[in-house]
């Protein structure tokens with residue numbers, strides 16, 4: 421019996437997502453194939469997760485290999501793939517210690533608890549963030565947990581949040597002086613918030629201010645990390661060094677994994693029992709993370725930089741032809757945003773008709789997050805489709 425997957429989805433799943441009409445049958449490399457055998461070019465890679473595209477043969481092999489050894493153990497035991505992954509991440513970033521999670525929001529939760537512990541020790545409270553920031557969607561399991569040893573004083577986490585209007589160093593300074601916050605947490609490029617790139621100058625000035633004032637400098641690289649911008653982490657385009665680095669998405673090679681890396685000098689604030697989770701770090705996700713890093717090391721970062729230049733040139737040429745339909749184009753590596761000046765309601769469908777999957781964020785921003793294995797030929801296909809769509813819009 422042929423089943424109507426879209427109807428079944430509507431019947432059994434809460435309607436939190438605006439899905440595209442694609443029932444996935446299979447995916448490989450840059451392409452996703454649906455039940456009707458339509459083949460789509462994937463320009464957003466599971467929202468920055470499938471950085472090596474779909475079903476990379478080396479990752480498939482790795483999944484099989486690790487699944488035959490063990491696929492879950494609890495944190496009561498030592499987990500070799502996770503230890504190796506932590507070692508490698510530290511090697512590529514800065515000395516410190518990791519707490520692994522299953523997702524981006526859980527990484528943010530771990531950071532919030534960590535910042536709370538740090539704040540208590542230094543008589544500081546609260547966090548500074550950017551307007552339009554996105555750090556996750558969870559809300560408060562610990563408030564309902566009544567085991568004193570687990571809840572500790574986390575239920576009273578008083579975390580006032582101070583919102584920066586933009587990259588305004590004076591406002592940051594003002595908040596620090598007035599409120600004594602414990603941390604500043606930000607995305608180097610806002611993902612969901614519209615691909616706003618934080619400048620090197622702002623980042624370095626903000627880091628200086630934070631370090632002079634005992635404010636933890638926390639960089640959320642959940643979306644920008646794992647080679648997305650042409651460096652392993654986007655902060656590496658600057659001279660800053662995070663006190664806490666948040667990661668997730670691509671780190672598990674397509675499976676759930678995330679975490680925080682706390683710089684060595686601050687790594688003594690969590691003690692045994694202060695935080696925990698059942699699943700993370702999943703051994704298969706960890707093994708995939710290791711393999712992904714190995715593949716990234718083998719020239720993929722350079723490839724991302726090359727593709728960035730090619731994509732940017734293509735996008736700028738399209739803008740020259742349609743200056744009234746395309747505004748600002750910005751981003752780094754394979755994380756690009758483009759302001760669409762027309763009505764974007766049909767844009768996803770327009771691309772789907774041309775067998776391309778794209779993502780729109782924060783109103784009218786076309787966000788491109790393709791797998792990092794993208795080639796010039798794929799970019800040509802995208803640029804041709806964009807040109808055709810805008811020509812149709814104009815007519």
Ligand SMILES: Cc1ncc(COP(=O)(O)O)c(C=O)c1O
Pocket residue numbers: 467523524525526528554555556557607611612640641642643644668669
């Ligand atoms: C910068 C950033 N932080 C946190 C999150 C939350 O991650 P997750 O959806 O895995 O909970 C996201 C997800 O898009 C993100 O882009």
